[in-house]
Amino acid sequence: MATDTSSTGTPDRVSRIRNGLLMAILEHRLLPGTKLGEDEIGQVYDASRTLVRAALQQLAHEGIVDIEKNRGAFVASPSPREARETFEARCLIEGAIVERAVKARSETWRVRLDDQLTAEADAEARGDHRAAIRLSGEYHLLVAEMADHELYYSLLRELVARTSLTILLYRRHRVHFCGVDHHRLITDAIVSGDAVRAKALMIDHLKEIEAELDLSETEESNASLADILQG
Amino acid sequence: MATDTSSTGTPDRVSRIRNGLLMAILEHRLLPGTKLGEDEIGQVYDASRTLVRAALQQLAHEGIVDIEKNRGAFVASPSPREARETFEARCLIEGAIVERAVKARSETWRVRLDDQLTAEADAEARGDHRAAIRLSGEYHLLVAEMADHELYYSLLRELVARTSLTILLYRRHRVHFCGVDHHRLITDAIVSGDAVRAKALMIDHLKEIEAELDLSETEESNASLADILQG
């Protein structure tokens, strides 16, 4: 098994499990509703249930995993309502983030943003959807990093993850433009120091993604996982 | 009513521990830096370390408890930077919350707000500081409940808890007005339907609380817990 200790400053065994699951979910390799058995995960990461449970509880707190008492953990299936709330929160927080990002702009950041954009375009060109989805989220997190606001960053991390699940569940058209063009426009506004334009573009970008989804209320109770996977 | 997000009430043993600790922290009976030994807590709640650990990990994720590897859990001591970020986030989120709360105003809500205010005033009049502190935070959460936005509500819950710790650590004057007067003004604006005034009052309220604190950077490293408790 791979013993990579370099990824983060966290040689924590539970973090390794958490990050592995998170990556799989963000890349849509684990679909909403998928059962996350403790023993099964434990075997994959060669860890006991104790550690797996800790990782699952963390992900549950981030809203990426649902834990049902005496039934186990599942990849979360955000309800339409949760989806709308997530987008509203993202508009609010990312609006504040881009304003701060503009203030922090510099040549170094311009380069990092540019690298990110080329990586995104690359993945899309290669047709690597999984990487494209992940990189699309990472762009927003890069802007959040610019904002130099730890709290906003960690909040956005959770929101981005939930957005990824939401898009997977509710998108109308099979193919979803991950928004590299939008990202480029936003980047231009940021590096040129136009805060109000950057903020407007960011919010429009988010609203456009939301508009591509079908968030009509089906039932009061969340759509069953079986419905989504087997239907 | 119950503030839990789970559909079924949570007679969960770990939630009981979590809530007990949270209440103690919010009422400033457990001070920042206090060691939270697993065995000790387990004896208090008659539970094994497994459950205590789960509760502590939850609180850690909410930023109310710091867990240091191989050293244990402590009541968190937010740094000045974290404190500033918390207030900035509260201004942003509570600004959005009051706007939504105004839209949801009704006679029922007016009564609940009024009851809350009298409870707050009562506690202050009685000189029951601990209750006053807790009730002050609960007012903000009540407004958030009005907003009917689960995500904003849960976010604010964490922010309010961290604010409580922050005030305890950094307030200049020994006695701190918990802001019942402010709360009354905000309530008036909400029930009268004046959204922009309500929002402005809420943000001013938060900024005033922050202004009463001394958030000057002392050192890069967080102020030691021993400093705060024994100094």
Place this chain on the structure above:
DNA sequence: AAGGATAATTTTGTATACGATCAATTTTCT
């Protein structure tokens, strides 16, 4: 007596064991 190294104690990290709960399958009765 002060300082430091080492032993003893406490506390955390992790694995495992056992009872409880839920899903599924088989059995039984109408």
Place this chain on the structure above:
DNA sequence: AGAAAATTGATCGTATACAAAATTATCCTT
């Protein structure tokens, strides 16, 4: 045969046991 009931199998919730790390206490040296 079909439905209700009982049994089986798997999975989760919780407690406990053992290993590793840190803290505290002790003793020896200077």
